[in-house]
Amino acid sequence: MEDEAQHQYGEDIFVVDVGLSWVASKRDIPAALLPEEREQVIPGGSPSTFWAGVANVAVDEFDRTKARQLGQDIGRLVGSPLADQTIHTAWLGATRGVLDPVEDGLSGRAFLLLLQEAWLARVRRDDPAFTPPPPEPVTDEEATRAVLAVIRPVAGDLEGAVRVSFGVPPTGIVPALEQIVLRACADLGYRLFLSAMKAYFVMVDQRTYDAFQALGERFGYPEFLVGDNLNYQT
Structure with a gap:
């Protein structure tokens, strides 16, 4: 897995996330908007319009990694056998339920197709x-086992943080993430898991943080992707 992952995310050492998890990382933008800015950024208050706009912005740097990976990530989920509800639950977890696309009547796949x-x-x-290349999900057993091995020790902490958060909790967030790892892509499942850990500010100790970082290195992630905004004790 390590040899195949090397340099897949390009040359930008300042990238702190990529692809669909990069889109999810923009979950804090709405809360920071002034009232006079909100209609411009979120026309009509539409969640899907906001997220589609974020996907559009990623392409302004199309020669870099966020935009390239976004197409791959969407294809990996849309082409998977996952249930729409699983995709929706994972998205809610990665974004802390900010601007839920179901408010626009969209299922998990319909939302992803809108982003695409x-x-x-x-x-x-x-x-x-331009023709999008076919998705190349990471599905080998070694990668799958490695991701599940870092998720399961903190599963209870993540589920607990979700239950006491504001808004409607994404019930079954850990099973949904595990299904993405098992049935869609280990790489994307791991990044969405990290997004959820960051979204709900789940604290991890140094040992867990080191395990997260080691797996990020195996996937060839940019240097700051794992640790950026992760709540860890040193």
Whole structure:
């Protein structure tokens, strides 16, 4: 796994997230908006419009990793056998339930297809002939076992943090993330798990943090992806 992962995320050492988990990391933008800014950023208060706009912004740096990985991540989930509810639950966990696309009547897959449409339309403004490469999910047993091994020791802490958070909790967040790891992609499942840990500010000790970092290195993540905004004790 390590040899295949090397350098897959490109040259940008300042990247702190990539792909769909990068989109999810923008969950704090709405809370920071002034009232006069909200309608401009979230037209009509539509969750799907806001998230599609974030996907569009990623393409402004299409030669870098966030935009390239976004298309891959969406394809990995859309083409998987996962239930729509599993995808929706994982998304709620990664975003702390901010601007839930179900408010626009969208299922998990329908929401991802909306993101894909926005992403692809923006890419083709610069490259009309662009054809997305087929998704290449990480599905080997070694990677799958490695991700599950770091999720399970903190599963109770994550579930507990979700239950006491504000808003509607994404019931079954850990099983949903595990299903993504098992049935869609270990890499994406791990990044969405990290997004949820950060979204709910779940504290981890130094040993757990080191395990998270070691797995990030095995996947070839940018240096700051794992630790950025993670609540850990040194």
